[in-house]
Amino acid sequence: MSDDRCAYGHVRVFVELGPSGKPVHEELPAKILKNNDYEVLGSPVLTYGFAAGDRLRVADDGTFDVLERGGNLCIRVFPTARLTDAGINALTTRFEKLDGLVEIPPDLRFIVITVPVAVGFPAVEDAVREWAAGHDSDWEYGNVHDEQGKPLGWWAND
Structure with missing residues (x-):
């Protein structure tokens, strides 16, 4: 090819x-x-x-x-309560400001967020923590730690 x-x-x-x-x-x-x-x-x-x-x-x-590496963070959000359109819109708007993409399946079981690491961990964590706290949701990074919880450190090379 x-x-x-x-x-x-x-x-x-x-x-x-x-x-x-x-x-x-x-x-x-x-x-x-x-x-x-x-x-x-x-x-x-x-x-x-x-x-x-x-x-x-x-x-x-x-x-x-x-x-x-493509330079993006992967964040997974797991709502414990039913998501509302207003809640989804608030999260989407928050991450669009960070040049991120919010994806949610039709059954609303989880949320996957892709956001450039260049916006910085503090901005990403502030955005997701504040939203998750107000929407009864847990969250985690998908590409920041290894299986033992040790930081992968790939962002230091970007």
């Missing part, structure tokens, strides 16, 4: 082994770069370690390596 012609589709990444012992995968929109290399176009809700804009090399079993 030449550099000027890329295909778009989906990439299937490994999340974890489920209770049955079978692998759980998440499927995300992606630009197919070459062979098993993809540019992820949507931040994940289940998989940790990357965000939209990152380039991954994905093995046949769905395990992956991050080849290049």
Whole structure:
């Protein structure tokens, strides 16, 4: 595939082994770069370690390596109460001001936010903490810490 012609589709990444012992995968929109290399176009809700804009090399079993960071943070928000249109609009407006994107499935079970790390952790955390506190929601980063809670530190190189 030449550099000027890329295909778009989906990439299937490994999340974890489920209770049955079978692998759980998440499927995300992606630009197919070459062979098993993809540019992820949507931040994940289940998989940790990357965000939209990152380039991954994905093995046949769905395990992956991050080849290049796209400069975005992935934030997951988990509402415990039913979301309202006003609440969704407030969150969307707040993150649009930070050049972020708020994505919510039709069943409103979770929220995924993609926002450039360049806006800074304090601005991102202030925005999400204030909104989450007023909307009975928990939140976490999806690509800031490893499985042991240690900061990945990729943003220091961007």
